Amino acid sequence: MILSRRACALCALGAAALGAAVAGVNVVRGALFALAPGVGGMLAASLAVVILSLAAVAPPALGVARERAWSEPGPVEAWLLLVSATPALIVGMTALVWFVERAGLGFSLVSGALGLALMNLPFAALGALQAVRQDERSAGTGALALGVPEARVFRDIVLPASAGALARVALRAAARAFGETAVLMFTAGVEPASASPRGLMGGSATLAVRLWYLTSQGQGTGAQARACALWLTVIGVALALAGRPREAPVTERGR
Amino acid sequence: MRPWSALVVLVTGALVATLVHEALPALVPRALPELWGMAFSPPDRFGALGPLTGSVAVAALALALAGPVGVGAGIYLGSLAQGTWARLLSGAIDTLTGVPAVVVGFLATSFLLPVLRVVAPAGGGYGLLPAAVALGVMVVPTVEGFAADAMRAVPADLVAGSLALGATLEASVLGVGVAHARRGLSQAVLLGTGRALGEGMAVEMLVGNAPHPPALLAPSQTLTSVLVQQFGLAQPRSLWAHALAVLGILVLALAAGVSALGARRA
Amino acid sequence: MAWRWLLAAAVLGGLAPWLLRSVPVRIRVAGSTAFLPLVLRMVAAYRREHPGVEIDVTGGGSGFALAQLQRGVVDVGVSDLPRAAPRLVTRPWARTPVLMVVARRLGVTAIRRSAIRSLRGSSRPVWPGTRRPVIFVERPYGSGTQALVERWAGPLNPRLRPVILGANGLVAQVVAATAGATGFLDASDLRADLVPLRLDGVTPTLANVAAGRYPLVLTARILTRARPGGEVRRLVRALTSTRAVAAAGRPLGYLPP
Incomplete structure (x- = not known):
């Protein structure tokens, strides 16, 4: 049995998350239309791509964390550190070729979310590794010494103990994705979604892309641009503050 | 290497490989007639030197503005700061971290460009200067974070020794602590530079994007501003598209190279 | 253990484009920003008459439309460039x-x-x-x-x-x-x-x-790839109707070719 029950559960969970995101898009679009026309839809699109991209990046990041929690930092960490400096713009160019063109997903929120996941992959993997190492490595090592299998130690001891740190990594990844423009302008388009009802397969500007587009069209003084800037700042700052690392390790701040 | 690690390394490696693959046809000798020209101006002039100079200049200028602020804040927060003021300053810098680049660019176009337009009407206010100011604001948190880390890594005994010899706290921190953390502080500046070199959106909004040699207050090009403007426009598999991928490789090499230099032993 | 997960992910990833492509027809239109107001007006009218069809409209400029048509990302392009476009079908559309x-x-x-x-x-x-x-x-x-x-x-x-x-x-x-x-x-x-x-x-x-007196007139053309599908053909036929362009264009400042 290659597809275990847990794999099936994961698929079901993924489908549920997809459904929730689609439903969320419509609810939020309705509720937040008031501030400036079209802004509610773009806010919903921003949140949808951020949630989808986090869902896509979590399994590999946690997978790397589990595999390397008890190893000394080596070439994998060095490589991740090197590629974590890849400018978002470069990721966007690659995402255009991979997802929009080759995979045939077109300019869509799905392409955008995959692009954001690609951008956050090295950052999230490194962050998850640091989180599990700094918190519960010693307790886990004790359990390992007692002969408990590695996978169980990771699931039952390390994960619960480092949940807080992991959540903060996720929040910082969300903050990066939420304010990102370069990746999304090549993958999700620049027009707001209010023009027609559409789901995740449709293109829609997120707040950040729309703000860039309006400013570069010479319409940066309009109500829509200001509303975009306001939402971006409020939510971006909230995510960054909520995800700020506790005490000592400030290493990732601002990255 | 185990599966997830292998997957992540493979995917990130494929990203670099895709870029190189896109650039390949432009990398054969004499494929790009003006590769070392000063103007990247399709359909026939693909000079990379102008945008490259622009990128380096704008990053250097940004760090000249943000470096002292970031390092200063880092030294203060990493060693001297205590109590309410420290929390306020650190909170302010964390807040700055959360402001998206595009908002910084938007604010600069709304408030900085109109002022510069009065100073230099012929260039419309665009140029390396406004772009560098916006970049500077964006990299302050990066520099501050790494500088503070470097200061925290200074052994307490060193500063205590200096205090025991009768030096004031400030003198001990600035004299002994900073001297010890010198390497870490310069690495903080390098990591900030790496980030500034790769940033595209805010720069594109402010730099003016004209294929002229870089200037402080006249429209200029950087590698990233060219890519933001033109990558979606180039016909696939045209010389233009390949030339843009070459610029992409330059950006990646610069940003990752400088960051790697900064991350070494940091 | 982890290999099993990876396999599941790979299967899902492989199926995803196919699953997602079975979503209803979606026509993607992009092109010249100078003619974007007219495109938006005419597409809105078309949507009212054909409620089942999903149409995405984005600006991006003529160059963007040509490049993305050739990439296969866009179905209908609006270009005001005199530049020839290999392998694309061109129809005259509007002037401003x-x-x-x-x-x-x-x-x-x-x-x-x-x-x-x-x-x-x-x-x-x-x-x-x-x-x-x-x-x-x-x-x-x-x-x-x-x-x-x-x-x-x-x-x-x-x-x-x-x-x-x-x-x-x-x-x-x-x-x-x-x-x-x-x-x-x-x-x-x-x-x-x-x-x-x-x-x-x-x-x-x-x-x-x-009257042909004003010297600076920009002409836009509508482009598709060769042999477009039925839905795209219907949309293009509606967009290029001279009567419709005249009716929708006049108040916005556009004329039929």
């Missing part, structure tokens, strides 16, 4: 005047083609009757407006350093803020603090364009 504008406070209201040509060719151009230098605000390669202007008014002296902006809206902003600046844009980006110049004595109105 291009305005040469200056800031209202500059006080200039008319200019002749010969005067513009000599200003653009000069290395130190000065507005006639004043000592104020001319600042040229241009559009980048890939803009249909820029191609038209260069054909009609001649190339700029290579020793000049023009401001080059990515959109007509920005041109309006910078020209309005800078006395002495001049640029070219379409009617939808005109603002109250700008004056559209009479060219060779002709005011830029739709009547003058229709």
